[in-house]
Amino acid sequence: MNRRTMLAAPLAAPLLASATTAQAQPALVTEEFMIPAGDAGIELFLRNKRPENLTSFSPARTVIFVHGATYPAHTAFDLPLGGLSWMDYIAGQGFDVWCLDIRGYGRSTRPPEMSQPPEANPPIVRGETAVKDIGTAAAFIRERRNVAKLVHIGWSWGSTLMGRFAADNPALVERLVLFAPPWLRDGPSLAGGATAATLGAYRTVTQAQARERWMTGVPEAKRAGLIPPGWFEHWAGVTWATDPEGMRRNPQTLRAPNGVLLDSREYAQAGRPFWDPAKVTAPTLLVVAEWDRDTPPSMALAIFPLLTNSPGKRLVVLGDGTHTIVMERNRGALFQAVQGFLVEASA
Numbered sequence: 243m244n245r246r247t248m249l250a251a252p253l254a255a256p257l258l259a260s261a262t263t264a265q266a267q268p269a270l271v272t273e274e275f276m277i278p279a280g281d282a283g284i285e286l287f288l289r290n291k292r293p294e295n296l297t298s299f300s301p302a303r304t305v306i307f308v309h310g311a312t313y314p315a316h317t318a319f320d321l322p323l324g325g326l327s328w329m330d331y332i333a334g335q336g337f338d339v340w341c342l343d344i345r346g347y348g349r350s351t352r353p354p355e356m357s358q359p360p361e362a363n364p365p366i367v368r369g370e371t372a373v374k375d376i377g378t379a380a381a382f383i384r385e386r387r388n389v390a391k392l393v394h395i396g397w398s399w400g401s402t403l404m405g406r407f408a409a410d411n412p413a414l415v416e417r418l419v420l421f422a423p424p425w426l427r428d429g430p431s432l433a434g435g436a437t438a439a440t441l442g443a444y445r446t447v448t449q450a451q452a453r454e455r456w457m458t459g460v461p462e463a464k465r466a467g468l469i470p471p472g473w474f475e476h477w478a479g480v481t482w483a484t485d486p487e488g489m490r491r492n493p494q495t496l497r498a499p500n501g502v503l504l505d506s507r508e509y510a511q512a513g514r515p516f517w518d519p520a521k522v523t524a525p526t527l528l529v530v531a532e533w534d535r536d537t538p539p540s541m542a543l544a545i546f547p548l549l550t551n552s553p554g555k556r557l558v559v560l561g562d563g564t565h566t567i568v569m570e571r572n573r574g575a576l577f578q579a580v581q582g583f584l585v586e587a588s589a
Contacts, residue, residue, distance in 0.1 A: 267334040268293040277382050279345060279375055286375055287349035288382070289316050290340045291333040299338055301391035301416040305584070306383060307341040308376055310398030310422075311502040312447060314348025315341035317481040318397070318568060323473050328568060331577050337584065338387065342379045344372045344403075346444070346499040348484045356497055357487075360442030368501035369509075369516055372403050373410075380407075380414065391416040393584060398422045398537060398565065399502050402516050409521035418526040418552075419580055422534055422565050425541035427510045441504055446488065446495035449478045456566050459535035464562065468570055477569055519548035526552040527583045529576065531563030556583065 271294050276285040307329070309315040319341045320329040329339045343350040346367040355363040380392055393416050396404030401423035408415040453474060457465055481496065482488065488495040509516045526549050528542040539559050549555045558579045563572050 268295060268336075270294065270330065270333050275382070276349075277379065279351070279378055284345050284351045284353065286345060286351075286379055287316070287343040288340055288379055289320060289329075290338070291320065291329045292338040293333060293336055296336065296338060299387040299389055301389045302393065302584075303336065304338045304383065304387055304389050304416075305332060305340065305393040305395060306376075306380060307339070308344065308394075308396045308400035308403055309341075309347065310400050312452075312496070312498045313481055314343040314350075314484055315400075316343060316348055317477060317484065321477055321480065321569065323476065323569060323573075324470065328573075328577060332581065332584070335581060335585070340379075340383055342376065344375045350375075352497070353499075355443040356499070358443070360444050360446075360500075361440075363443035365441045365500035365504040366443045367499035369403060369406065369505045371501065372399075373406050376403055376407050377411070384414070390414075393417045393419070395419040395421065395580070396423075397568070398424060401537075405519065405522065406517035408524055408526075409517045409519070412521065412523040415522075415524040417583070418522060418524045419583065420526065420528050420542070420545070421568070421576070421580070422530050422537045423528055423542055423545055424506075424510060424537045425544050426513055426515065427506070427541070441500045444497045444499050445503070446491075446497055448493045448495055449482060450493070452478065452496075455536075456564060458564075459533045460564060461533075464533075468562075468564070470571055473569055519545055519552075520550045522549055522552050524552060525554040525556075525583075527556045527558065527580065529558045529560065529579050531560045531565065531567040531572075531576075533563060534565040534567075536565040 270291050273290045275288040277288060279286050307315050307319045309318060320327045329341060333339045346352050346356060353366050355366050383392060391414055394404045394408060401420035404418060405420060408418045460468055482494050485496050488497050505516060528546055530539045530542045532539060542557055546557045560567060560575045563570055567573055567576050
């Protein structure tokens with residue numbers, strides 16, 4: 243199943259003015275797909291944006307986004323804050339841009355365990371399963387566009403997954419962008435589950451908990467101006483609405499699979515990497531914000547020297563931002579850092 247709509251791409255918001263011109267951007271085509279994951283009853287949600295006049299596709303200009311441990315891809319990467327989403331921004335530069343909701347997240351199928359009490363089943367959607375979903379989605383895109391490789395972009399846990407995919411499938415990755423990449427850690431992730439001896443199949447998150455986690459590590463004097471008015475509420479509204487069952491609770495919650503938390507315990511907290519950076523042969527960009535307490539800059543700094551076979555590797559640390567800088571006042575710095583890397587790739 244797919245849905246196709248036509249959108250006129252808006253002009254860049256003021257925070258991106260330095261990276262755009264006052265000229266009208268090309269109209270963008272939006273398509274949505276539900277594709278079989280290969281397991282009975284499981285389908286994956288993909289959204290695509292591209293310029294209306296783009297008819298020839300190349301690996302360097304075909305991009306797939308994957309989300310982190312708690313929230314889906316399409317409500318982050320394609321959320322028009324200030325009139326512009328990150329997918330709009332990249333597509334407006336002549337790129338074919340896709341985002342994937344892994345099973346259990348967003349508009350992809352929630353496994354049946356998520357309809358039962360969380361304690362009834364062990365953690366679901368572990369890293370191996372998520373990487374399999376990425377492989378399925380990437381194969382669909384490569385076949386549809388008749389390209390041999392894609393540019394892979396991951397955020398947070400999605401960086402771990404994309405790193406693993408790139409390490410295991412070097413012939414299929416054109417370039418790799420790891421935004422807020424996790425690595426080995428001394429303590430538990432801020433994603434949750436820190437105190438539970440036994441993790442259930444999934445966890446629930448309220449909007450208040452999400453905001454508290456978002457502000458962790460932000461200097462008190464900077465908090466009021468970090469997120470423009472209404473942006474958090476807009477993101478939270480569309481994100482929590484992807485989980486109708488959670489919306490019926492009081493307070494409203496978002497369910498998220500716990501496989502990532504079990505992986506964190508068995509890999510990151512145990513000193514065992516889930517992926518081997520030395521196996522990545524694609525040019526790689528690591529980008530992280532200074533106030534990130536989920537995946538602090540020290541993690542990206544630890545990964546960087548291990549990318550021994552990545553040509554043209556790059557590490558960028560952005561000021562005045564958190565783990566969620568993609569939806570903050572200074573998101574333009576993120577957009578521009580990544581876009582420079584992508585344009586360089588396609589030159």
